[in-house]
Amino acid sequence: MKMDFEDAFIGRAKTRHFLHESGPAMTPTPQRERTVTRENGAPRVAIVHDWLVTYAGAERVLEQIIACFPDADIFSVVDFLEDRSFLRGKHATTSFIQKLPFAKKRYRAYLPLMPLAIEQLDLSGYDLIISSSHAVAKGVLTGPDQVHVSYVHSPIRYAWDLQHQYLQQSNLTAGMKSLFARLILHYMRNWDIRTSNSVNHFIANSDFIARRIHKVYRRTSKVIFPPVDVASFVLREQKEDFYLTASRMVPYKKIDLIVEAFARMPERKLVVIGDGPDMAKIRAKATPNVEIMGYQPFDVLHEKMQRAKAFVFAAEEDFGISVVEAQACGTPVIAYGKGGALETVLDASYDAPTGMFFPTQTPQAIIDAVDEFESGAMTFRPADCRKNAERFSNAHFRAALHAHVTRIAPQFTLPPLPVEEQKVTPVKTETPSDLRVLAVDQSGALGGAELSMLEVVKNMRGNVETVLFDDGPFRIALEAVGVKVDVLDGKSLGDVRKDGKTRPGMSMLSGVLRLLRGTLEKSRNADVIYVNTQRAMVIGAIAGLISRRPVVWHLRDIVSEEHFGRTQLAVIKWCTKLMLEHVIANSTASAAAVTALTRLREERLDVVFNGISAEPFTDIEAVAQHELRARFGLPRDAFLVGCFSRLARWKGQHVLLEALLECPEMHAVFVGAALFGEDDYEAELRAFVSEHALGDRVHFLGFQDDIAACMKAVDVVTHTSIMAEPFGRVIIEGMLSKRPVVASRAGGVMDIVEDGENGLLCSPGDAAELARILERLKSNAPLRDRLVEQGYVNATSRFGTQRYVESVEKILEDVAERSRKRG
Missing domain, CATH: 3.40.50.2000 (Glycogen Phosphorylase B;)
Known part of the structure; x- marks a missing residue:
């Protein structure tokens, strides 16, 4: 049985949770101060993080902890990071889960094993242990002479007060699976309480989490708000006539409530940035005044945050980084009045307000708040918003953490705080790639699919060869940009129709075999087969199966009965499920259709918008x-x-x-x-x-x-x-x-x-x-x-073309690397 606890409840661990404390609840037994063996009293420091798979809110905290303790060693349940610049190039010592089957994609399925795994990490050689924990990191085993400081983003929320919400959203309210899930969560709660006793000092990321720590562990904690890269956001005084919300689209973020509210306010415009499992549900509720932009890079998010008249936030977050980021742009916030937002947004009770709250997570409450905002009863000044955001800067976090550890562990001589460096935009240098790609397309004509494929193959850093099933302008265009092209005889497929009404004859079957032989021959020298169109996908998928090469399909169709016949849909369905390693969809509509047809898992599908050169x-x-x-x-x-x-x-x-x-x-x-x-x-x-x-x-x-x-x-x-x-x-x-x-x-x-x-x-x-x-x-x-x-x-x-090509190339490289590791 699949038990993806955290993924099912909060999405791909892209939560942004952070710190708090007032010292331990019980006075520790007096003891002789331990002699530190390092020169000048410097402690040997270990930093423990739950898991290292992405760079999100918790990892931003980790980045600044490492800045305070640059010589520390890192420990984690798993470490599958590709970009480890925020770790200063460090690699973590990991647990046995790192080597379990499918751990890279399905590590959350091993949550029941994580308490055991974290306890196997040997930290006996360290004086100071700092754990960054929203799940199991605080459970490391430490001795009586070691000082363990735990920065808690939250006690395991889906095991405690949000258990019932998690079970409902995961369809685990009844039956044997529900019973099994409840037993595991009960076990996690008992383990969570027991291991809290091994922590000397708790830090919470907000007063809200401090209250949760006290409720669950009966311990007090020091509040140190998590770091926000305020310097990356630029104040803008002039605002435009639209509202903004931005978040990963998972249930607890409540983006659907915001969209539903604005659907009932057609005169108000809303822009939504983000992606995730709830995208289809949210898009279905959108009306013409609601723009769903999907995932966007930082520069687009930044620009929208600067221009928006207000940022709308409906989640009950432990902290809520996006709320602070919006204020850093001078944009006021309309937020649900519970959780971390109460600590990051200043309402009308302050002299310089930066936002306002609504009392319940309902569309009507959001509508009422927006109406009040529009009435002009409160005045929000961009400069006040910015000033409030600066309370949460990286420098403030480092100073607070350094001062707190100095106070609670005076026997240690800590390294000096790093000097704030000016941000310098790195010069991007193109590094060569040894990736070998066989690109396959059915057409010789220059249609939209072919033009989009041309943009990829002509800009790809690796070695690309192309197979076409017909000759024409596409072959000429590819050769003009230096791409090697082989044209196979695909005339036998010329009468194949999307409606599936064409009956295969002997000539068609023999033609298919010829195409398969030609594609198979070329595929043996490739690391990955990149197929661009539906007919090419079928041939490429079979060739990949025989040659044991992974196949990636760039889907540029809506695979539904409106566009394809039943036979064609059946072929697409089973080829996708059984023979393809990955699918790249060119739009959310294409992705939704192929998911409905094949029940393709989220990790096997990416949406990459076509890039077109200006x-x-x-x-x-x-x-x-x-x-x-x-x-x-x-x-x-x-x-x-x-x-x-x-x-x-x-x-x-x-x-x-x-x-x-x-x-x-x-x-x-x-x-x-x-x-x-x-x-x-x-x-x-x-x-x-x-x-x-x-x-x-x-x-x-x-x-x-x-x-x-x-x-x-x-x-x-x-x-x-x-x-x-x-x-x-x-x-x-x-x-x-x-x-x-x-x-x-x-x-x-x-x-x-x-x-x-x-x-x-x-x-x-x-x-x-x-x-x-x-x-x-x-x-x-x-x-x-x-x-x-x-x-x-x-x-x-x-x-733009750069992001488009880089996204496709990254997917092809990842697929090829996974295939090589499988052997």
Whole structure:
């Protein structure tokens, strides 16, 4: 039975919990002061941390503890860190769990063994032990002459007062699994109390946790607030008209309540940053005024925190780093009035308030608080927010910890506090990689999937070879950037349709075998097979199974009955479950669909938004629009609406033609060709143009290499798909071309477009609505200018190529490394 206690309750240990104390509850027995053997009275220091798998809130505390004791040795249940810069390059001494099966991904499943594991760490050679504990670290065995100081982020919350909430959210309220879980938690509580007696001095990360420590262990504790890197956040005085919340999307964070509240306030705008298991539930509650941005890098989070009028926080946190970070940007906070927020936010009872509280975790309470905030009854000054945040800086934490340990252990001579260093942005140097990748694609045409794959393989540091199942412009583009290409004969797959109605004949089967042999031959020299499209995935998966090479599928489809037939879905399902090592989805919509179909575990799936280079667009920035129109034979002074994709019914070009009937002063420009046996649809489009005498207002440009020039030649870029689009590359390109974008409200588009801010959304297939939006854009130049400005910022900050390529390459490297370790 799988018992992922912490993961099921709080997500991937990305909690941010930290310190507190007032000395031990009982006066220790007087004893002779121990003689310290190191020169100048310096103690031998060991630092114990629960587990080292990521860099989150608890690890920020650990980083500053190490700064205070730079010569200390590190101990942990497991250490699977890749970036260990915050440990100053140190490696931890680990327990036997480090070598157990699947420990790297499923270490939390071994929680019942962790009390035993932590007790096996030998600390007998140290004078001062500092544990950083939210689970088991404080349980290390120490002797009577050793001083053990435990910085407690929280007693094991899911074993104590939050047990019932954890069991309910984990569906463990009844049955044998529930009984087993309750027995384990009972055992953990008994062990937790017993081991508290071996701690000489407790530190809590807040008064809230100090009360929890006293309740559980009957011990007092010194409060030292956890460190926040306040220096990385810049004060901004000018705020904009939107609210922000940011968090990992797990149940106790209550992001769904915030989204539900703003769904009932359509006049208020909310931006949500973060990702996690609750993403689908939260996205389902979002209304047009709520933008779900998903995971974002620091610079995007920072920018949103600076600009937001207020930060909304609904969790009962032990501390709550994000609340302090928002105030460091000069942004006031609207928070649930319980837990650590009561200590980090100053309400109206203070002379210089930095936020306000709501009394219950309900949508209505959040609505009431936002209404009160909007009323202006309280005045919040950005400078006051910043000043309050500075109470929690790294330097304050180090000084408090150093002073406290000096007071409680005067027999030790501690190293001096480190001098605060100026932050210097490191110069990034590209290091070579010995990763060998075989990239496989079914097409020779340059569609969106191929363009996105091209961006990856041409920028990857390792050695990349490519196999295509058809010849064409894609092969030429790959060779132009120095990628080795082999073209196999894939004509036998040309008639395979997504609806699965094509019956396999002997010629098709023999063709598949030829493709398999060719791919298999190339795969033997690769560390990982990177497959880019659905048909290529099937061939690549079988080749990987035979050659014992891991296969990563870059999923660029929504694998649902709307897009695929039952046979195709069955093939996708079982190939994914049995033959693929990892899946990269290009949007949350694609990820949700493949998860629903295959029940793929979270650790085997990543969402990586496509990255699109701005260079082709900036290269022609100075070219006048009339020159570009002349290049493509387009009318100089007409209002041109562009549609950029292959000609296919589900892409919805007919919707734009129907809208054109209601927009007599506009022209439509279609860039793209019928690529996959969709010539009949192209004929229908041309027949419609002829029937309605639109020939002078409709321009079919066919396939074009220079998409940037085509887009800059039009006035508006439309995306007209009548089915959910897996991503929507053309939308990003439209934003980069500095043209307003109108897109269908479905699928991956929702990851890109914020309606009314960086683009406009319309109902899929609704020609009348599309016509109204186009007329509105034509008559409203300020609206066009605003959409262009925000769209460009959105495209360059969120969908750049560097982050995209680095993310894909990191996944491929991780998969190859796991495969090598398995032998």
